[in-house]
Amino acid sequence: MSELQRLRDAFRTALDLPADAPVDDLRYQDNEKWDSLAHMSLVAAIEDEFSVMIDTDDVIGMSSFDEAVRILGKYGVDVK
Amino acid sequence: MSVALVTGASRGIGRATAHRLAEQGYDLVLHGHGGAGAAEAAESLAAKFGVTAVSAAGDIADPGTSKALVRLAFETFKRLDVLVINAGTHAAGMLGMTDDATIERLFAVNAAGAAYTLQNAVRLLARAPQASVVLTASITGTHGVAGQAVYAASKAAVVGLTRSAAKELGPRGVRVNAVAPGFIATDMLDTLDEAGRAERVAGTALGRLGTAEDVADVIAFLVSDQARFVTGQVIGVDGGLTL
Numbered sequence: 301m302s303e304l305q306r307l308r309d310a311f312r313t314a315l316d317l318p319a320d321a322p323v324d325d326l327r328y329q330d331n332e333k334w335d336s337l338a339h340m341s342l343v344a345a346i347e348d349e350f351s352v353m354i355d356t357d358d359v360i361g362m363s364s365f366d367e368a369v370r371i372l373g374k375y376g377v378d379v380k
Numbered sequence: 381m382s383v384a385l386v387t388g389a390s391r392g393i394g395r396a397t398a399h400r401l402a403e404q405g406y407d408l409v410l411h412g413h414g415g416a417g418a419a420e421a422a423e424s425l426a427a428k429f430g431v432t433a434v435s436a437a438g439d440i441a442d443p444g445t446s447k448a449l450v451r452l453a454f455e456t457f458k459r460l461d462v463l464v465i466n467a468g469t470h471a472a473g474m475l476g477m478t479d480d481a482t483i484e485r486l487f488a489v490n491a492a493g494a495a496y497t498l499q500n501a502v503r504l505l506a507r508a509p510q511a512s513v514v515l516t517a518s519i520t521g522t523h524g525v526a527g528q529a530v531y532a533a534s535k536a537a538v539v540g541l542t543r544s545a546a547k548e549l550g551p552r553g554v555r556v557n558a559v560a561p562g563f564i565a566t567d568m569l570d571t572l573d574e575a576g577r578a579e580r581v582a583g584t585a586l587g588r589l590g591t592a593e594d595v596a597d598v599i600a601f602l603v604s605d606q607a608r609f610v611t612g613q614v615i616g617v618d619g620g621l622t623l
Contacts, residue, residue: 340552344503353454355447356499 303379306349307372311365314338314345327364350377381431382508383457384603385409385449387440387497388467390417392566393516396596397464398425398433404600408433409453409460411440411467432456440467440493441485446500453504460504462603465494465538466516472576475529483530491537498545498556506552512603513549515542516595517558519618527576535560539614546612555611557602562618564590585620594619 301309311323315333328334334342343359346352346368352375354362362368369379384401388394390412398410402425412418414437422433434456438445453460469489471482494515505511520528521535538558546556563580581589595617601607602615616622 340503340506344506347503348507351458353451353504356443359503 303350303372303377304369307346307365307368307379310345310349311342311368314342324365328362346372350375352377381405381407381457382461383407383409383453383459384462384464385411385453385460385501386464386466387411387446387449387493388413388516389421389435390414393561393564393592393595393599394464394466395421396592397466397599400593400596400600401462401464401603402426402429402431402433404604405429405431406462407431407457409449409456410435411445411449412437413439413467439489440497441488443496443500446493446497449497450500450504453501459508460501461508461511463498463501463505463511463513464516464599464603465497465513467493467497468516468535470531472528472531474527478530486530486534487537490531490534491541494538494541498541502545502549502554505554506549509553510605510608511554512607513545513554513556514599514602515556515558517542517560517614519560519562519616519622522560522614522616523622542614543612550611555602555607557607557610557612558614559595559598559602560614560616560618561595562590562616562621564592564595564617566592580621583621584618585623588619590617590619 308323312321315338358371362371372379384406386394386398389398389410398421410418410422418435422435426433436449436452515538517538518535520532521539524532542556542558598617
């Protein structure tokens with residue numbers, strides 16, 4: 301499975317979205333399921349999936365799916 | 381194997397706590413302000429109890445220190461079950477005789493340092509099946525002591541952090557408690573004069589100073605499964621000083 305698909309699945313699982321829900325355009329708090337509590341679950345799910353530890357500044361800055369892709373790049377995960 | 385991170389583990393309460401946890405089979409990540417004490421503790425406890433122990437040094441007032449500690453736990457063990465936030469500094473002095481630098485340092489280490497450590501560790505902790513945090517507060521922070529107002533205020537911040545974090549992290553399966561030591565025979569007590577020490581001992585129901593092991597045993601209980609329904613509590617370990 302590609303890194304992109306793994307990230308999409310992490311979003312869907314952590315935010316309790318349907319398996320086929322589009323997530324590439326998601327933005328923090330635009331979707332009712334992506335609130336501050338869900339955000340911590342989402343970060344944990346991404347960390348688990350890619351075996352990384354994300355710094356607090358990046359946790360706070362992870363405001364969209366695109367931003368998650370960019371941040372993961374900082375930790376050596378090339379999401380394509 | 382469960383993993384515990386202990387800050388301020390070079391000596392005193394932190395060192396005694398690391399010893400108790402190693403005795404119980406925990407792998408360890410130990411922190412000290414200077415490198416030598418924590419590194420020596422890690423080496424000694426690993427040899428004595430057959431656990432894996434690693435260490436790192438740094439000023440806990442710098443958020444980068446706790447960030448590096450959690451990263452060390454992640455890279456070495458991939459997990460964290462127990463966090464003991466013990467690193468602290470002490471300074472006594474009448475309110476009107478306490479300079480700006482002392483006030484800033486007390487809050488930077490005792491209050492901000494504790495918050496940084498908990499903040500940086502919480503996501504890794506939340507992945508553990510039964511995670512537990514214990515912070516070292518102080519009876520000064522719960523009851524107040526003349527001549528230690530600023531230190532007491534910095535430890536009162538630890539109490540607030542403990543209770544709020546317990547509420548916030550409980551739903552994620554993380555228990556958060558604190559110990560509030562009374563007068564413990566550690567290096568920190570050196571800042572009190574002899575008359576002050578004698579006065580404190582005289583006010584203690586059990587008639588003695590506490591030991592680091594007295595506190596470590598309570599911390600070991602709080603992180604254990606025996607305390608599985610205990611969270612948000614500040615447990616006095618003071619020999620009856622606050623009665």
